[in-house]
Amino acid sequence: MTSRAWGLLALCLTACASGGTIGDAGTGPGPTDGAIDATADAGPGERCLGVDCAHLDDVCTVGACDPATGACAPTPRADGTACDDGDACTMDDACAAGTCAGAPLDCSAMDAPCEVGVCNPATGACEATVLGDGDRCDDGDLCTQGDTCIGGACISTPVDCSASSGGCNAGSCDPATGMCTMVPVADGTACDDGDPCTSGDACAGGTCAATPLDCSGLTDACNVGFCDASGRCAAMPVADGTSCDDGDMCTNGDACGGGSCAGTRITTGPCAEVTVDFPSAGDTRVGAGGGAYFWRAGDYVEGTRSTSLPSASSADISLSLDHNGLTCDTQDVELRLNGVAVGSFSIPGGTMNITRSFTFPAVSGPTYTLRYHTTREVGGGCGAAGYSNSGSTVTLRP
Structure with a gap:
């Protein structure tokens, strides 16, 4: 028998002999009675005898007695142990450091510009919740701005690129960057290059192109058309x-x-000019008063002259009048050479001598029939004119 056993036996005998009960009076390494209480002395490994710690058990902890103190304490279950955190909106619940936790249910598949997917804790199902009017949103279009939820829809305003427009280019928003860029309009679109001296202005490759006004018809030896x-x-x-x-x-x-x-002017040789008297006595006259007055359309005086000039391309006339009764109209006259009209002039009232010079395509000679022909009837009551038989000349030049 060990010394501890002998001690216990002696203690029991002593207590029993004195009519006492087993108490906690022992001070040795072992208990002095059969039960351990708060003041009892117990040996190693004996303090948790009969201790029940199940009341501390949980999904992620287990109640255990501390052999050093005999007290119950929660001990974490192994990390990764399956559990249930009681939240319908989590999944894959597992223990970690004594706590049960799960990953939040992912409801992002129900997200929209003005809706957000959330889990209903009563059902554990994802539901779409509409954002309030005025909440910011994103319609996913870089070419819109001011995106705002209204009635569950994401409403926005297109980016204004009008400041980039002009002429043959239109401002346009680049969907890849949201920046305004210049985009050429369709070739052939009418435009205005701002130059009054062009015509047919039209866009070509983003540029307004036009055809310069052709003024070459006014260009000659002494002038430049512009x-x-x-x-x-x-x-x-x-x-x-x-x-x-x-x-x-x-x-x-x-x-x-x-x-x-x-x-x-050269007046010698083949360029020598010829001057003839015309009209003169003996020339044919068709007019009022036996040819004395001209006022009707078709009235004329005509005469033929033989010269040494093979052809004529210019003429200077000096016509003397012996009567001018024109008051409210003019007499319009045409000079004809061999039946070709080579010049015209008007006789106003009061004028008694007319001088003119004409240039014309060459008329063959050397014989020339000259005529002063009235081309328009003088207005009624406006008078007539009469040509003198002397003092009038026509100078012909080659």
Whole structure:
């Protein structure tokens, strides 16, 4: 028998002999009675004898007695132990450090610009919740702005790119960046290049192109056709003295002056001019008063002259009148040479002598029939004119 057993036996005998009960009076390493209480002394491994800690059991903890103190304490179950946290909106619940937790149910599949997917804790099912009016949203379009929820819809305003528009380009929002860019309009779209001297303005590759106004029809030896500020063609005279050719073989030293080409007339040789008296007595006259007065359309005076001039391309006339009774109208007259009209003029009231110069395509000679022909009837009551039989001449030049 061990010394501890002998001690217990002696203690029991002593207590029993004295009529006492087993108490907690022992001070040794073992208990002095059969039950351990708060003041009892117990050996190692004996303090948890008969202790029940099940009241501390939980989904992620288990009640256990501390052998050092004999007291119950919760002990975490192994991490990863399946459990139920009681939340219908979590999944894959498992223990971790004595606590049961699960991953929140993912309801993002129900998200929309103005709706958010949330879990209903009563059912554990995902439901779409509509955002309130005025809440910010995102319609996913970089080319809109001010996205706002209204009645469950994401309402926005297109990005304004009008400041980038102009001429042959239109401002457009780039959906990849949300930035305004210049996009050429369709080729052929009408435009205005701002130049009055172009026409047919149309877009081509984002540029307004046009055709310059052609003023070449006004360009000649002494003028240059150009477009003025009003967008009209005009002739600009070249510098006076610029050499030119007036097309007259009977001039030389041709030069520009004020936009006209002229030369010094040659009056010798084949360019010698011929002057004849016309009209004169003996010429045919058709008019009122036996041919004395001309006022009707078709009235005329005509005469034929033989010359040494093989052809004529210009004429200077000097017509003397012996009567001018024109008061409220003019007499319109045409000079004809061999039946060809080569010049015209008007006789106003009060004028007694008319001088004119005409240039025309060459008329073959050397015989020329000259006629002053009235082309329009003088207004009623406005009078008539009569041509003198002397003092009138026609000078013909080749």
